[in-house]
Amino acid sequence: MASIDYTERIPNNVNLGEDRRLQRALEEWQPKFLEWWRDMGPHGFQATEVYLRTAVSVDPQGWAQFGYVRMPEYRWGIFLAEPEAARVIPFGDHKGRPVWQDVPGEYRGVLRRLIVTQGDTEPASVEQQRHLGRTCPSLYDLRNLFQVNVEEGRHLWAMVYLLDAYFGRDGREESEGLLERRAGDEDKPRILGAFNEKTPDWLSYLMFTFFTDRDGKYQLASLAESGFDPLARTCRFMLTEEAHHMFVGETGVGRVVQRTCELMRERKTDDVRRHGAIDLPTLQKYLNFHYSVSLDLFGSEISTNAANFYTMSLKGRFEETKKNDDHRLQDATYPVTEQDGETMTVREQPALQSLNERLRDDYIVDCQRGLDRWNRIIKEHGIDFEFRLPHRAFHRKIGTFADVRVSPEGRLLTEAEWGPKKRQWLPTPEDEAYVQSLMQPVTERGTFATWIAPPARGVNSQPVDFDYVRLA
Numbered sequence: 001m002a003s004i005d006y007t008e009r010i011p012n013n014v015n016l017g018e019d020r021r022l023q024r025a026l027e028e029w030q031p032k033f034l035e036w037w038r039d040m041g042p043h044g045f046q047a048t049e050v051y052l053r054t055a056v057s058v059d060p061q062g063w064a065q066f067g068y069v070r071m072p073e074y075r076w077g078i079f080l081a082e083p084e085a086a087r088v089i090p091f092g093d094h095k096g097r098p099v100w101q102d103v104p105g106e107y108r109g110v111l112r113r114l115i116v117t118q119g120d121t122e123p124a125s126v127e128q129q130r131h132l133g134r135t136c137p138s139l140y141d142l143r144n145l146f147q148v149n150v151e152e153g154r155h156l157w158a159m160v161y162l163l164d165a166y167f168g169r170d171g172r173e174e175s176e177g178l179l180e181r182r183a184g185d186e187d188k189p190r191i192l193g194a195f196n197e198k199t200p201d202w203l204s205y206l207m208f209t210f211f212t213d214r215d216g217k218y219q220l221a222s223l224a225e226s227g228f229d230p231l232a233r234t235c236r237f238m239l240t241e242e243a244h245h246m247f248v249g250e251t252g253v254g255r256v257v258q259r260t261c262e263l264m265r266e267r268k269t270d271d272v273r274r275h276g277a278i279d280l281p282t283l284q285k286y287l288n289f290h291y292s293v294s295l296d297l298f299g300s301e302i303s304t305n306a307a308n309f310y311t312m313s314l315k316g317r318f319e320e321t322k323k324n325d326d327h328r329l330q331d332a333t334y335p336v337t338e339q340d341g342e343t344m345t346v347r348e349q350p351a352l353q354s355l356n357e358r359l360r361d362d363y364i365v366d367c368q369r370g371l372d373r374w375n376r377i378i379k380e381h382g383i384d385f386e387f388r389l390p391h392r393a394f395h396r397k398i399g400t401f402a403d404v405r406v407s408p409e410g411r412l413l414t415e416a417e418w419g420p421k422k423r424q425w426l427p428t429p430e431d432e433a434y435v436q437s438l439m440q441p442v443t444e445r446g447t448f449a450t451w452i453a454p455p456a457r458g459v460n461s462q463p464v465d466f467d468y469v470r471l472a
């Protein structure tokens with residue numbers, strides 16, 4: 001069961017060959033996906049050989065195989081984590097009953113929406129990142145970008161499998177829709193805000209993989225608890241791939257910080273822009289931006305939808321099964337930060353309605369761990385500077401703070417106060433132009449752009465100066 005059948009047109013570990021209807025539906029979708037990939041996938045690198053990993057089994061040990069692949073020939077397929085024997089629904093109204101192997105009729109619409117919303121983010125990020133290849137800071141980074149891109153493509157396959165296998169005709173229409181929307185398109189935008197933003201440079205990309213892919217981790221982890229077992233198993237395997245995306249973000253930003261700190265020491269100056277690096281205050285501004293738009297992805301603090309997803313046993317909490325409570329939350333409360341006149345206050349709210357906020361809290365703790373590691377690099381260089389996560393109300397567009405101006409410290413501001421200050425807190429057009437000016441391709445083996453340090457080690461025990469992407 002764990003091994004993946006690569007003799008099939010669509011690699012899978014779900015015995016696709018035994019379900020002719022589903023196989024036909026997916027085989028019809030496959031060429032449309034490839035057409036989308038050619039149109040919207042990495043621009044200018046469709047014929048290039050890239051050192052990529054491909055999943056060969058879903059075992060925790062050694063599921064990956066590395067080798068040179070041209071991206072359109074990547075073996076995208078359908079991989080679910082192993083079923084858990086006698087798994088029962090861990091939360092909500094159906095807690096304690098055997099998990100569903102089919103979609104419960106009354107939840108069909110809601111479940112489809114959940115899957116489509118998750119699925120939509122996967123191709124969106126590939127579209128957002130499609131022009132980055134030509135300004136790569138190194139072959140190592142270029143390879144990692146493409147690895148993330150093909151895996152986001154596979155995540156799209158994962159969601160399309162669920163739609164086609166369990167939602168009949170509606171599901172097939174949604175599968176087509178996932179290939180029709182476009183990140184940032186005025187007429188057919190992607191569903192969620194952060195996935196319509198531009199990823200114009202590599203700093204934005206590294207911040208995106210740290211902050212926005214991490215939202216993905218938390219969404220997938222709560223769906224991995226779902227009473228609908230095929231969704232739970234799909235998400236569990238996706239999480240193993242997602243871990244690499246966050247590794248790219250965390251180590252990537254860490255290497256930028258490293259480079260900046262090295263230059264500050266060597267040249268005895270804070271003005272590292274003169275030496276082609278990115279100063280720490282600018283990094284803080286990029287961090288503020290990407291963190292705040294990613295916080296929005298969790299949705300409103302108080303949400304009936306979130307309560308319903310939980311009560312229906314469709315979407316759980318992060319690490320639901322590790323929590324020691326009744327897993328129903330009908331009478332429980334949860335502390336939620338709110339604006340109270342001129343100040344911020346924390347009030348107990350019904351736990352069910354506050355599930356978005358709770359997931360956001362788990363996410364914030366995780367982000368802080370990454371910042372701590374970056375701060376350690378700064379400290380090791382003896383530099384007096386610390387990255388801080390801005391207040392949760394800073395620069396929000398969704399939820400209770402959407403209409404207020406708040407400083408990174410959490411102080412409420414008037415519009416007049418915000419105007420001149422925001423230049424200190426968010427990237428200015430000049431900052432963006434500076435970062436953009438650094439985006440010169442570096443494609444010589446083992447060489448890195450001026451603004452980023454080499455990684456501590458290469459991919460799959462290969463040396464750092466390995467030929468990760470074979471450019472003609």
Ligand SMILES: [Fe+2]
Binds near residue numbers: 152155216
């Ligand atoms: Fe993904």
Ligand SMILES: [Fe+2]
Binds near residue numbers: 242
């Ligand atoms: Fe991802």
